[in-house]
């Protein structure tokens with residue numbers, strides 16, 4: 001089998017959910033008529049939304065004529081071959097991720113097996129989800145608690161809230177010190193959620209890397225009694241030593257990873273003892289095999305994996321295949337509770353989310369296809385659909 005063409009298109013709507021719903025899809029065409037579709041992160045609408053698409057198309061000449069069964073060879077050919085061009089960083093690694101997913105889709109379809117069977121089988125039939133939550137235009141701790149209870153009633157095993165953009169007491173936009181007023185408010189919000197849901201439901205808190213080191217340490221210590229599932233990106237991802245200082249300062253569980261890519265950046269996190277839980281984004285981190293490698297290296301450190309996820313059903317199912325295949329899976333994020341058309345964009349075993357879980361597809365390949373009619377109605381900024 002040979003690759004004869006590769007195309008990409010961008011689908012989504014910015015206004016729906018803070019930029020988290022713009023996705024790049026890759027299609028790889030073969031001389032035997034099998035077509036694979038993969039998904040990856042678009043590089044953010046703030047950077048046009050087309051950064052990843054351009055990177056994918058730039059890789060096209062290196063893909064034509066390759067045997068799609070040689071997934072690891074193609075991955076290393078593109079990654080190692082592009083090293084001096086930044087191939088392990090965004091958006092090139094996002095492009096490589098989408099290409100890798102499309103190749104797995106082709107091989108699964110050609111062999112008539114779901115992707116998880118190409119990864120050594122599955123530890124679980126359905127993937128446990130936590131829901132990213134927003135209380136809306138309010139800063140009332142009770143509203144946060146009410147939202148948490150509403151989401152848990154839908155079956156989700158855990159909830160996550162952001163505390164970095166409350167707008168209360170912020171000193172200024174570029175100083176990341178959390179002053180007394182803001183810190184007091186943030187702690188009251190987290191206490192409000194914990195009081196509402198009790199201690200038998202997991203609660204994660206995301207800081208989006210918006211706090212400086214002393215503020216992150218103060219917060220991590222203050223929330224110790226609230227027994228968080230994790231405190232996410234208390235400082236930015238780019239300084240692993242600073243994160244290690246936060247982790248060493250308290251018993252609060254520290255999580256990072258959505259802005260780290262490939263096994264090499266996760267090895268750094270483990271070596272620095274900077275993290276208790278990792279959350280690579282499977283639409284960004286390198287692809288299906290690379291995602292499994294990251295999970296396996298984490299497992300050797302007795303560290304669980306709880307992937308960040310803002311994907312469409314197609315990209316999310318790809319993540320489910322990986323998470324089905326590794327023992328140390330903890331939770332997968334669901335970020336689309338507020339996107340009305342999320343289910344309609346794709347065809348497969350719908351509804352994709354069932355009572356807080358995503359069942360792992362048994363269809364050949366990834367097991368999810370774009371609905372062309374819906375996809376065409378959601379093309380990003382005048383982009384064109386696949387031929």
Ligand SMILES: [Mg+2]
Pocket residue numbers: 206208232233258308
């Ligand atoms: Mg996050």
